[in-house]
Amino acid sequence: MAFREFDTPQLSRRSLLRGGAYLGAGALVGGLPFAGAALAAETSWPAVTKLVTDYVGSRKLANIVAAMGRGQMPPEVIAAGMQTIGTTAAADIDSLYRIYSMTKPVTGMATMMLIDEGKLGLDQPLAEILPAFANMQVQKTYDGGIGAGDLEPAARPVTIRHLLTHTAGIGYTIIQKGPIKTAYEDAGLIAGQVSKLPLPAELGRGKPVGSLELFADGLAKMPLVAQPGTRWIYSMGLDLMGRVIEVASGMPFDAYLKQAIFDPAGMSSTFFTVPASELSRLTTNYGVVGGQLLPIDPATNSIYADKPAFPFGGAGLVSSARDYDRFLRMLLGYGAIDGKRVMSELAVRVGTSNLLPDGVDLKGTWVDGGGFGAGGRVGLGDQAGTYGWAGAAGTVGFVDFRHQLRATMMTQFMPDSTYPLNDGFRKAVASDLVAMAGR
Template structure:
């Protein structure tokens, strides 16, 4: 892909593909002294998880070998949690140290929160899992499906409507600028279907054509053809962004306000933002891109594009969060919908959300590169995240649910062994290092017996 496409696409993956252009514009990171040893920072009123020697060593190694300027892990077992941190929020000398309350761009780790918000509405009868989304946005009643996506935009009428289930599971036939190619990618870019913020320069270009509201975004999506018949193929997509618009309509409340009142406030997630307050910029990690083994800053924390309000709240990739907050979300799921005596979902709703929700006959092929999702077979897909369909010897149990983000963040919850893990870094590509594989192995070696 040509470097000139960065401004049009405005996504982290586009930045990766156009890395040469970025290298010419950015300054390489100066050498940094060896990082201090990791420390455990227990959450208030929660026991510390003991014996995390392998996980501590892994976290320490990322800062010591400069794989990341800083890294934080929240590792939970039962009601206990420990926060392991190493390094700093930037490679710059004197940058603040990373800790449990540092802020990180979680990108696609936003998707599970959006999906659980929809599950709350399903629990309350305001949405149905297999309800056509044309009930909320009539434009989706007459979708078209591409005949040959690689050739042109020639399309035929869809045979079935897009449903809430299909938005949650990436089976709606929608595209995504980070994976879609050919004529449909061009159509998405022209329509401003880029619900993603990477850096100030590409964001300025994206805003020239991006819709100004979540409803307008969904309405524009309904005018574009699908890559596949709804309910027939798993393809990573903007489905969770469209779901945010559906949540807004079904709840009668702004999407971001619904998340705040129904998830963030009840769970005391006090460091979760679509727009980072200026007063909290000192806690925000800088975003980097690796070109070869050299990191270049693309979104310094102190001047981050995330200090500005987004065009609208992106349900697929919009949140900035702390490791402490993401652990509280996972802890609630582990507990069947309750945390600290506050219930936000019923146990049966959580169980359904963390089960395989794929339409009959659809196979989840494994995570797309650079998403942070788990690789390998024996997985299905639930509400916004992958789900293990069988026990992995020495690893996750059947029913383990989670996802990751484009900048390397990972998160999962194992409801059987009551283990949960969140690891925060902010570099591109997110799969530069095998963090998901290594962190999962370390945590289960420490806690899984």
């Protein structure tokens, strides 16, 4: 991948140019009738269509909406199922989904815009923006003790690059174990939300602090779980970037995303809080328990109808397949969509390239064998030219620059490890691309 040779403290535009029952009150719904939105008799994406109809038709999932696009052409929509089981509102390209970690690429691209404007540097120390992150301490043993004797000084500063690529050594309540996980939870360093209903620990996220500033200040007091720049560890780095963006832009994080990305890209259905006027489009999120679907965040009483404790830059957005397709189309257009430039071509090229620090350990991680850009996985080798990420409730979105492809899949179930849907979607897309090439 290009754009790797950034070894200066700041990444300016000039240097960029050089770089080339327990689920609560919901009723068991697995036995209710499923109905699907009508599918086209002929489709360019037969394998994707089969995947969608098989999962919904077998009652494994309430709905799936896929938006498949080539170049700047309008997307082809493949949809089946109802927004909520037992209702008559069919899921479609404008239905709203909790996209969780698919928020990370959005935050990543917002960061690239500020780097492009010279307000941040890719290799700028985080402490220059948030001074509390100077002189960080690090656990000597990953997920070990957090007492003074269990810690050592950070060997190097945490940088913006580290935050974007999950190499800062910051942990995650959904990943860490032991004392550091407990310390995060006790301090309200929670980066996401699931439901108003009481949930088991594996699905719930806890109660977060009340602002991005408090989140950043609290995280600065915690030890890192690994030395910065040495290991890929899925983290709250992109949530912390929300506070960095606030300071660098001089605007609230959510307001900056709206002004810089959502409005110019025509993403009118992407929110941290779903407005009351749009709740009729919100899907229900389901937990899969014993092969049955139970509503864990009902559309009629969703936590996403209320303002969150703070805008979660790593997992907080609700969006539609239409809107996320527009985000991907903007990336595929190297920053432009419908004749309007949202971000520079160079910022897109760098943000979707491999930004991992040299020598970082990827062994056994979700990105082993690949790279990582600004908030999303980057393909290498025969997968070169791909960029994207998935969400905790089964959503996924990616672009493939080599094939001028964009692909979005929306559904809602937790945990997303219940079914191999993410991998199945990617394989179905690849199968259809091979068939297209043959035709």
